[in-house]
Amino acid sequence: MRARYLGIAAIVVYCLAPFYWMLVSSLRRTNDIFDSSPWPSPLSFESYTAAFAPGNGFLRALLNSFIVAGVTTALVLLFATLAAYALARVEFRFKNAVLALIIATSMFPGISLLVPLLRLFSDIGWINTYQAMIVPNMGAVLPLAVWNLTAFFRQMPHELEEAAQIDGCTQGQAFIRVILPVAAPGVFTTAIITFIAAWNEFIIALSVVNRQELKTAPVITSQFTGTSRFDSPFGTQMAAGVIVTIPLVILVLLFQRRIVAGLTAGGVK
Template sequence: MRARYLGIGAIVVYCLAPFYWMLVSSLRRTNDIFDSGPLPDPLSLESYRAAFAAHNGFLRSLLNSFIVAGTTTVLVLIFATFTAYALARLEFRGKGVVLALIIATSMFPGISLLVPLLQLFSQIGWINTYQAMIVPNIGGVLPLAVWNLTAFFRQMPSELEEAAQIDGCTPTGAFRRVILPLAAPGVFTTAIITFIAAWNEFIIALSVVNDNTLKTAPVITSQFTGTTTFDSPFGTQMAAGVIVTIPLVILVLLFQRRIVTGLTAGGVK
């Protein structure tokens, strides 16, 4: 039993150590950034003030990240819910192949799609727009969302819809009034995963937007400069990293029960 707890503790320390060091570094003074002590001495908010300096545009980038991640999450949930429900309930030849192709599309690295996306967006005038970041995000996260929700809908008995239709519901009404409320844990889990993926997306946002007023927080953070354009302000970047991580941590802590419920639903019949 003790060995089990030691193993769990070692894994927790291994996973959290980078975040701990990021937090500690963000609270050091610029002159002390390379100190090896476990705690900042003295404690300083200098890096946080620098991160929110007006010329950095970091506050605006946080708003951009919320717009991109929020819009992506809403659209992915709409598309994925209807697609997954159809794949779970309809029987047709080649359904397994369709599911395999859907999940296979998520295996392509984003960098391989960058050149064609740039060419397409340049032709249709989408460079330096929100949709240039949102549409690729949808394409990247949608396959996983469809796969996750399909598995969730499959474990729900079809007798639920039949009972609702006997009581007078249309197929659409049965889906809206019976299935969706019961599927809330799975939908909510998918929403959290989608939001985190869209919030952390970097390579597409870096490539299709060069207007500082439209850049997302990860991009702006990577482009911070120090007193000259050739030095890297590690403390400021660490502070920005902590700030960018906070919304995700709060989201997971507030809704961890729903997330666990959604991930484990259907695991035991």
């Protein structure tokens, strides 16, 4: 038992060590940024002040990230929920082949799609727009969302819909009033995965947007420059990294409470 806990502790330390060092580095003074001490002394918030300097555009970039990630998550949940429910409940030929094809589309590396996307977006006038970032994000995350929700819906008993239809609900009403509330844990888990993926997306956002006021937080963070515009402001980048990570941590904690509420209680209701 002790070895198990030691193994878990080692994994936790291994996973959290980079984030801890990022936090510590963000709290150092610029002159102490390469100090190897485990805690900054003295504490300094100059990196956070520099991150929110008016010329950096970091605050607007955070808003852009919320817009892109929020819209992507909402649209992915809408389409993935409907598609997954149909794949889980409707019987038709080659259904497994369709599922395999859906998940196979997510295996293409994003960089291989960059040139075709740039050509397409240039032709239709989508360069420097929010949809140029949202649509590729949806394409990257939607297959995984459909796959996860399909497996989740398959585990739900058909008797839930049958009982609702006996009580007078149509199939659509049974889906909205009965199935979706019971499926909330799976939907919330998919929402977390989708939001994190859209929030952290970098390559597409860097390539299809060059207007400062439309860039997302990861892009702005990578483009921070020092006083000479040739040095790398590591402290400022670390501070921005901490700020960008905080919404994800809060989101996971909030949704985790809903997930822990349990699937069984929803089925009994």
